Amino acid sequence: MGYVLRVRLASFFAGAATASAVGLYVLQKDYQVAHESISRQMRGLYESLDGRVSALEKLKEAEAPQHVEATE
Template identity: 70%
Template sequence: MGYVLRVRLASFFTGAAVSSAAGLYLLHKDYKIAHHAISEQMNGLYKSLDGRLSSLEKLKEVETPNRVEAAE
């Protein structure tokens, strides 16, 4: 009876270790995918904001000489 119990316990702990390793691998993979998706969204927002800022700066550069000439 002792031998069978040891075999069952060894099988249980081996299964628990394998399932834990598989679970950690899946969590790590899910984390990497989520991190990549959020990074892509933030890069899109930064590019959009950068484009808006550059267009506003160009607009400001065009308007500034006209105001100076009108004030003189």
């Protein structure tokens, strides 16, 4: 195998390895940003749902004595 061919193959594989590393880094950053965004959305939905459940529980507690008085 000629010297020039070996140099070209080595350069090709070095470039492919560098491109793969950069690609994986960009993909990891994209995944991290997407994960944080979805986590923020889910946290907001959870807080909203928790507030609604608390409001329903308070409403249920307020209505419970009325039902007891009506049955007696």
